[in-house]
Amino acid sequence: MAETVLAKATAQVAAAQKHMPVIKGFVDAPTCTVTYVVHDPATRRAAIVDSVLTYDPASGRTALDAINPVIAYVAEQGLGVDWHLETHAHADHLSAAPYLQHKFGGEISIGAHICEVQQTFGKLFNAGTDFARDGSDFDHLWADGGTFQIGNLPVTVLHVPGHTPACVAYVIGDAVFVGDTMFMPDYGTARADFPGGDARTLFRSLRRLLELPPETRLFMCHDYLPEGRDYFVWESTVADQRRANVHARDGIDEGAFVVMRETRDRTLPMPRLILPSVQVNMRAGHMPPAEENGIVYLKIPVNQL
Template sequence: MPDDALAKATRQVITAQKAVPVIRSFFDAPTFTVTYVVRDAATRRAAVIDSVLTYDPASGRTSLDAAKPIIDYVEKEGLTVDWHLETHAHADHLSAAPYLQRQLGGKIAIGARIREVQQTFGKLFNAGAGFPHDGSQFDHLWQDGESFSIGDLPVTVLHVPGHTPACVAYVVGDAVFVGDTMFMPDYGTARADFPGGDARQLFRSLRRLLEMPPETRLFLCHDYLPEGRDHYLWETTVAEQRRHNVHAHDGISEDEFVAMREARDRTLDMPRLILPSVQVNMRAGRLPPPEDNGIVYLKIPVNQL
């Protein structure tokens, strides 16, 4: 299936001059996250990829500061949203997918291996018997190589684990939305030390994506503005990544990458919002159920990560 899926996605990109999506990006500076609205120009059908619910960890309050511009854009452009797509269960921001779904319609979808994330983090957060570990919180779970459409735009889903077990990339016409697998060439690649992460799998996922045609556009989920650059960027190409990615350019062997990635990951702090984010995102962006006093609580496991 992986080889078939890659071949299918590659054929799709090669013929993408007939299927070029209109892409609008929304950058959330507090979490360094890029949300995309991807639409078919002919039918005005659209998908939202990796949305953000604003969360203040000091007060425990949520807001719609990051989500409201997406709603405004969709309504102004007269779009019909069919999908709210997650590339993975994010550890750095809360998803706004359920709120956007209520406002705009559409289905929430993620890779089928979210079940593994739910198993791991359901235990960590002691979510209890009432928390299903079967992915049923989502409207659809993608299999590797599965296809669907946004209007007349063909989409292929590629399983790209390593950062998390459930990571997927969405090939939409001539564009690929890669989630956290890679960043801009001057920043490198995702960490692989979260529960279920694996540096060797990440390398193979990176090579899978970089086998796409060189002109393929890659849209990233984050940019952290590395030293030496004074503005944020989140679009690159396969050719640029193969030539210049500081962690995964052509010529880097799998063993070299794994050694580098594991050594680097040992120096990194946990993301600031990992504990609130994952326990919400494993529920498809929904908060845990209220307790008997009517208040919703997010749990902070001590000395576990």
């Protein structure tokens, strides 16, 4: 089945001269996150990938700083938004998908394995029986090999677990939005030590993506500015990654990758916004229900991560 899905994605990339998406990236510097607007130039239908709601943990206040440029671009281009695509339940920023959905319409979607994430973190945050843990907070859940359209653009969904169990990549025309599975070649790959993560699984997901045609364009969810580079970049190709990715280039085998990744992960601090982010993002970007006083609260479990 996995080979069939990859063959379908490969054929899609090869035929993409007829279906080239227009892609605009917007960097949120505080979280090093790139939000993408992807549209079909023929129909002006669009998807927004991995949007960011600005959040100040000191005050508990949200703002629209990160997505105001996205909103302006969609309006200026006269786009209709059909999809809000999440590559996974992010641990470093809150999703703005519900706000954007309210403004533009469209469906919020994520990989079907989000249910595993909801089970784990629903327990951690003691979310109670009102939190369904069945993915129903999202409008659509994608299985490996799922397909849909953005206007005339064909989209194939690839399940690429390892960073989290629910990670997916979206192959849109000749472009792939890889989420946190990999970063730019000079930064390497995602951590694999979150609950449900696994370095060996991540390596296999990386190699799956790197089996796509060499010219396939790859768009990163983050750029964390490795030492020696002070400007954001977020686009590479399969050929670039196979030649130069510092963690997963050709010639690095699974065993060496696992040792590197597990050793490195033990040195990394938890992301600054993991606790607010995950309890919101596991709900498709919605806040927890307000309590009886009308106030929404985010929980901070003590000594659990």
